[in-house]
Amino acid sequence: MLSIGRPSPVRLQAALEHAEGQDLTYPEVGATAGDLPSGYAHVRREVPLGRGEEAFARAAEQLLGWRMHSRAGLLVRAGTPAAQPGTTVVLAVPLGPLWRLAPCRVVRTVHEPDRRGFAYGTLPGHPERGEEAFVVERAASGAVVFRLTVFSALQTLDARVLPPLSRAVQRHYTRRYLTAMRDLARGPGRRSGPGSASGRRGRTVR
Template sequence: MRRSNFEDQPTDYAAVGATQAADLLQYPPDGYKPYEDAIKIGSGDERFAAASASILSWQILRLAGITVSDIERGSGDAYQGVRFAEDGTPIRPGADRTEDRFASDGTPYITSGTTASLSGHVGPYSVRGHVRVVYVIEDPQHVAFAFGTVSGHAISGEESFSIEHRDDDSVWFTVRAFVRPARWFYRLFPFLLLRRRKRLSAQYLRALSPAWASDVRE
């Protein structure tokens, strides 16, 4: 019998794709804490294209100080993601791209179902565990993806990264998440969970906008 590994495992939470919900901050999945932060990172088609490439090649995490390894490209069959209209109504997901695409360093572009291992430290907080990409969106003015925790994390939940080219030509980067403790430490000290979340998001925002300043403390 073949030994199971994290690539075979589903996400360790039920509300897959909920980072797309318009009312996430008001009505997060039961037992989870929601979070959202956004920043304008420039304007124009070139900025949108460059930022989109950064998130679809895992570069956003690496620039934030997180090592991404053991990347296994997903087929998109098991995880195509639920899409939502502006009123929150689920819509049929778009077809996932089937051709292989790579960043300049040879890293394969993210596809639905892709698995990876994350490790490193962001400030005083450790990031370590396995994730699975639960949806990818590539529209003319909106590119996004989200991953969910699989195993080994101190927290459980989902995190999304979105680049939006708005009608006024501005380009915005948004980070959304919903999380809950998965280990005793954060259950015992729940206030640290939000601090960790804020610190991670601050690093992501700085990664695409180095001049951005935040009052988030270590």
């Protein structure tokens, strides 16, 4: 779904309510937890976030509260303040004068002593189909790392018309996610992109 100009809170809320009644657009739900399925482009990236309990707890809290996405420059409209199974979220991605609305649903969360995060899958209207997982991990040594895992295929007509551009946009925001998580783990005082709009219902992250 494309929007000319920055989408308003009302527009984002309408998109969220519509997406909440939709089904996922791919069958391999939860596959980011193991071997990635064939027939998709695969991405695995990671970035170190520091060491110790403070870095781990801060990064996990910010990730689950949608701050990575807003720090990366997206508008975020979510059905819950923190990611949980079944939460629907609409991301608005700036593309010059246009904004791409990308609806997703959280398909699993990770709540372990040394691993926190979630995965979401695509809904109708998303330019891709597939799943993306975001996990903060702490090793026995105390080192903290953020891992991003994706399997995806281009879905909408406009995305499939210019596949190199679509993949370039995906790579761009993957890099921004990694940068955002690194900054968030260090604490306040850094911003990698604009915040997000406010609204009545749902949860819009600033």
